[in-house]
Amino acid sequence: MISLANTIDVFASTVTDVFPIAVILLAFQTAVLRRPIRNLWSVILGFVLVIIGLALFLVGLEAALFPLGETMAMQLTTPQFLQQMRLSEIGVLQWFDYYWVYLFAFCIGFSTTIAEPSLIAVAIKANQVSGGSIQVNGLRLAVALGVAIGITLGCYRIVAGDPIHYYIIAGYVVVIIQTYFSPAMIIPLAYDSGGVTTSTVTVPLVTALGLGLASTVPDRSPLIDGFGLIAFASLFPIISVMAYAQITRWLNQRRPIKQEDSNEV
Template sequence: MELLHDIFATLWATLGDVFPIATIIFGFQYLVLRKPVPNLKRVLIGFAYVVVGLSLFLMGLERALFPLGRLMAEQLTRPEFVYQGFDILPDEVLWEQYYWVYLFAFAIGFSTTIAEPSLIAVAIKASEVSGGAISTWGLRIAVAIGVAIGIALGCYRIVTGLPIHYFIIVGYILVVIQTWFAPRMIVPLAYDSGGVTTSTVTVPLVTALGLGLAETVPGRSVLIDGFGLIAFASLFPIMSVMGYAQLAEMSARRRRKQQERESELSPASTLERDNHAL
């Protein structure tokens, strides 16, 4: 009965959230455009799927992802696990002893980003628009590496208690500098990649991980230190995607030079030069 009550309560709340969106869309369609909705039956069925899917997703967050993230953070930061081999627990937090936390943060950041539906959609569209010049898997892996590094660094910030604004300021300074040297084609996509990573799969686990860390690491505030990981997950993919494009451009340039050098040294080109000299 409790499960059914939660299902109907979440479904009702989701209907309230989706209703304004439906009102705007249908209002513009009938009052501004003054045209009937094409395939109205399919659209209504799609809205029903959206409501049911969002309701189940929200229930999954509350019952699985949030508790799982907090549980992992709590287990990885227990003093008896972190300070194995210490006869006496130290008076202050030793950030280097939390290496399992950083490794877990990197792994969870990479895996959740690879599975992020919004990133998959953007990567497919980018590959289609660029005619295959931008690889779908290459973009997804570049973004996932950026998110993984960002979340691991964000966990280091929570463990050490350093101010978040120092990291963000330095990060965006590097992004601005990198923007000048990155291929122009990739810059807008890189900036968008930072936003699409913070979506349905990544945000719940990362938020739960940050809150769990702040709750269990001694001397940390949940409100001050527990949040901020999403900012790292949005910032570092920008750098990783532009870096991926720069490396791809350098590799292509090196390949072209090598091909030109080989063509100059080929027997056919040598014979042509000899005939021209004669």
């Protein structure tokens, strides 16, 4: 249970994190640009609401989402649960016996990414800048699907014990090839989409899943094998966003549509 003292600590930590940002913005506005701040009281109110909202968001995550996610990750990866659900004929757990772990990884990757505030902000700005050509929900779904696939593949890598660099190198080869064929307007956004997934909601749950899985799979080291899922969560959204744009463009080319809608992704 979250105590009052812990809640106050979270608020104090949030103020400490936001205060340098406010100081830098104020310093540049007054010392460099030398212009007054328009709607000063609205700006101050906005900063206060940001601090309150972010603090309450973090308190809620710590009280409910993080413990639940960590508990489920540990329970799903215990040998007792896996042996109860399915045991291979030779008496040793194989990679396909972890299907519940893969399903949980896919679902948690998709749901946490959809809920990422940073992704929502980027999707809204991309929609505004593109004049509506880039759909908010379309971008969010593409990124979430990429994260879900990436984390699922990362969990398989932990179970199989394969070196992580093979997957990362192969993934970036695909990214390079896609970059050549993707619409120019989506490429920078796709690369940024990989970064917005490593934020407040996704990282703690995905890290807990990787460490829990590496701790329970025989002959796996939590230090060597437990980390790396965040790399998959950053790489595969780049692939999925560019694939989304390529598929959309291909579908638009195959059907007669209005000229003003031909670039919509």
